[in-house]
Amino acid sequence: xxxxxITQQKIAEHVQRLGELYPPISLDSVxxxxxxxxxxxxxxxxVLDYLARVExxxxxxxxxxxxxxxxxVDTNRMFYADVWQPQEIQHGLILDRLQQDLGRxxxxxxxxxxxxxxxxxxxxxxxxxxxxxxxxYFLTGASTERQAVLAYNQINTGLKELGEDAISETIIxxxxxxxxxxxxxxxxSATKMVQHNELKPWQLFLTRVLREKSYNxxxxxxxxxxxxxxxxxxxDLGLDDDLAGYAREVGRVEQRLLWAHRQGMDFPPYILKAxxxxxxxxxxxGGLNAPEPATA
Ligand SMILES: [Fe+2]
Ligand SMILES: [Fe+2]
Numbered sequence: 483x484x485x486x487x488i489t490q491q492k493i494a495e496h497v498q499r500l501g502e503l504y505p506p507i508s509l510d511s512v513x514x515x516x517x518x519x520x521x522x523x524x525x526x527x528x529v530l531d532y533l534a535r536v537e538x539x540x541x542x543x544x545x546x547x548x549x550x551x552x553x554x555v556d557t558n559r560m561f562y563a564d565v566w567q568p569q570e571i572q573h574g575l576i577l578d579r580l581q582q583d584l585g586r587x588x589x590x591x592x593x594x595x596x597x598x599x600x601x602x603x604x605x606x607x608x609x610x611x612x613x614x615x616x617x618x619y620f621l622t623g624a625s626t627e628r629q630a631v632l633a634y635n636q637i638n639t640g641l642k643e644l645g646e647d648a649i650s651e652t653i654i655x656x657x658x659x660x661x662x663x664x665x666x667x668x669x670x671s672a673t674k675m676v677q678h679n680e681l682k683p684w685q686l687f688l689t690r691v692l693r694e695k696s697y698n699x700x701x702x703x704x705x706x707x708x709x710x711x712x713x714x715x716x717x718d719l720g721l722d723d724d725l726a727g728y729a730r731e732v733g734r735v736e737q738r739l740l741w742a743h744r745q746g747m748d749f750p751p752y753i754l755k756a757x758x759x760x761x762x763x764x765x766x767x768g769g770l771n772a773p774e775p776a777t778a
Contacts (some may be wrong), residue, residue: 488674494557496670500663501565506572507656511683514583515648517655522646523584525718526637530581531589533633536701537574538591540567545595549603550615560617561667568663569664580653592703598696610682617675619754623668623692624735625753626700627661634658636719669735676739697752699760706763709756713764722761729753 516522544567547554578589606612634654641650675681679687702708730737737749747758757768 485673485677488670488677489640490674493667493670493674494560496663496667497557497565498559498658500667501560502571502598504565504575504660504663506568507576508572508658509576509579511652511656512576513578513648513652514580516583518644519584521644522641522649523586525640525644526586527581527586528711528714529632529633529718530577530584531586532701532711533630533738534574534577534581535591537577538569538589538762539593539701539703540570540574542591542593542595546599546603547619549595549599550606550619551612551661552603552607558671566664566667569660573660576657577654579745580649590592592705592708596704598704610685611677613681614685614692617672617681618692618696620672620675621689621736621739622666624665624672625732627668628732628735631658631661631665631698632721632728633715633719634661636721672735686740693736693740694752697756698751699756702756702760708761709760710767711764713760714769716761717764717769718758723758725754725761726754729757 505543544562547558547562551558574589574591582588602611602615606615634657638650638654638658647745676686696704698704699712702712716722716728726749733749733753737747739776741747741750
């Protein structure tokens with residue numbers, strides 16, 4: 483089925499609509515009633531910790547974006563400055579307060595830009611590399627936002643089953659409504675670059691190589707301790723029953739844009755590999771009951 487042609491105009495309209503439809507969620511709008519905190523903690527405590535931390539890392543994502551895309555255009559700036567950051571930071575603050583209401587430790591977001599990103603950023607001063615960095619950035623955004631959508635859907639179903647209506651209706655549902663718009667922004671932006679042949683074949687080739695080498699699941703920051711935590715999220719949400727199906731969901735955009743020429747491959751194998759690695763690290767650590775390692 484031929485896909486709609488994505489233009490800069492369409493992306494700009496999408497961003498404007500998101501800003502109008504979804505103002506950042508205020509902390510005051512939350513009903514903090516929790517019926518059975520112990521049960522919520524045992525089922526979703528770890529997942530909520532993980533999500534709160536990742537949402538609060540939005541400020542590092544902004545720094546990364548500025549490092550990677552020094553020549554960022556107006557629509558992108560409007561998206562991250564007026565829509566995305568203000569929404570995500572509220573997700574983080576609201577989830578962080580929820581986890582503290584549940585008696586958990588406050589989140590400790592990892593706010594340092596990695597050395598790898600700085601290197602890529604230095605290279606991105608060269609225009610052709612910046613285009614590669616930009617496509618990688620959009621693909622990362624699409625993949626991580628998709629993971630957020632799936633996680634919030636799972637948690638919401640679980641919390642409703644537990645009868646935790648206040649958390650479901652005043653926290654998870656409003657957050658969950660904002661994530662698909664973020665996903666759509668990244669998906670449209672990446673699609674536009676490929677549809678308009680903004681990258682030459684060698685640049686696309688380099689994008690594939692770098693993507694394969696540097697793929698990370700949401701919030702893992704290429705660090706083993708976070709990968710193990712993510713393994714715990716995958717297990718707690720019951721996604722480990724069908725890791726391949728989950729990889730297919732999460733990798734749909736890049737499968738279409740980068741790997742459509744590969745016969746017999748229906749999702750990028752590095753995604754499944756990352757999922758398996760996370761679950762293995764989680765199990766090796768002894769699940770969630772093992773003490774946290776003393777050093778970070
Ligand atoms: Fe979010
Ligand atoms: Fe998001």
